[in-house]
Amino acid sequence: MKFFVDTADIGEIRACAELGLADGVTTNPSLVKKAGRPFKEVLAEICALIPGPVSAEVAALDAETMIAEGRVLAKLAPNIVVKVPLTWDGLKTCRMLAQENIRSNVTLCFSANQALLAAKAGAAYISPFVGRLDDVGAEGMALIGEIRAIYDNYGFATQLLAASLRSPEHVKQCALAGADVATVPPGILRELAKHPLTDKGLATFSADWAATGQSIL
Numbered sequence: 001m002k003f004f005v006d007t008a009d010i011g012e013i014r015a016c017a018e019l020g021l022a023d024g025v026t027t028n029p030s031l032v033k034k035a036g037r038p039f040k041e042v043l044a045e046i047c048a049l050i051p052g053p054v055s056a057e058v059a060a061l062d063a064e065t066m067i068a069e070g071r072v073l074a075k076l077a078p079n080i081v082v083k084v085p086l087t088w089d090g091l092k093t094c095r096m097l098a099q100e101n102i103r104s105n106v107t108l109c110f111s112a113n114q115a116l117l118a119a120k121a122g123a124a125y126i127s128p129f130v131g132r133l134d135d136v137g138a139e140g141m142a143l144i145g146e147i148r149a150i151y152d153n154y155g156f157a158t159q160l161l162a163a164s165l166r167s168p169e170h171v172k173q174c175a176l177a178g179a180d181v182a183t184v185p186p187g188i189l190r191e192l193a194k195h196p197l198t199d200k201g202l203a204t205f206s207a208d209w210a211a212t213g214q215s216i217l
């Protein structure tokens with residue numbers, strides 16, 4: 001499973017890339033707002049740092065303007081993937097951009113049927129939002145399994161990019177369910193490294209090593 005970093009914070013992306021944990025990056029308007037920097041400037045910086053796919057979301061809601069925005073975003077760097085919402089106009093945009101060899105990440109997916117339509121439209125990635133389904137009492141992770149089964153049944157090339165992941169458990173369940181990609185906030189990536197028994201064991205090893213009075217360097 002690939003890891004994309006779900007942030008527009010260049011410092012956080014760099015820190016994850018240093019550990020080989022940034023196979024790509026996803027951004028959205030809320031993350032761009034949080035970064036507090038000009039959209040195109042921050043995208044250019046991310047694309048120069050990360051060779052993998054970098055998702056940049058359109059702002060318009062109608063297909064004609066979304067297509068125009070998608071073309072502009074795609075010109076920023078060869079690794080840009082244009083993020084479009086899972087609406088009828090978004091699917092039309094995805095189709096049109098695919099015909100121009102511009103990759104799309106279809107976002108805000110909350111059902112298997114939506115994911116089926118995105119694959120038919122030629123999406124490079126589908127982004128089901130696990131955490132937001134959990135928020136409304138549904139079982140977000142079940143959707144990952146459903147999409148995996150449907151895409152495998154028909155050999156769709158669209159990559160399953162699990163999004164809105166809020167916990168290490170979400171990440172593990174995505175890997176078990178066969179997601180191609182998990183896009184993960186940097187804080188959750190750091191949490192994946194943690195275990196209380198690791199901390200406890202390390203405290204003992206450190207104390208015992210100090211008691212030997214030795215030095216490696």
Ligand code: G3P
Pocket residue numbers: 006026028129131132163164165166183
């Ligand atoms: O990639 C989409 C993701 O950023 C949404 O996450 O936590 O805002 O639902 P969240």
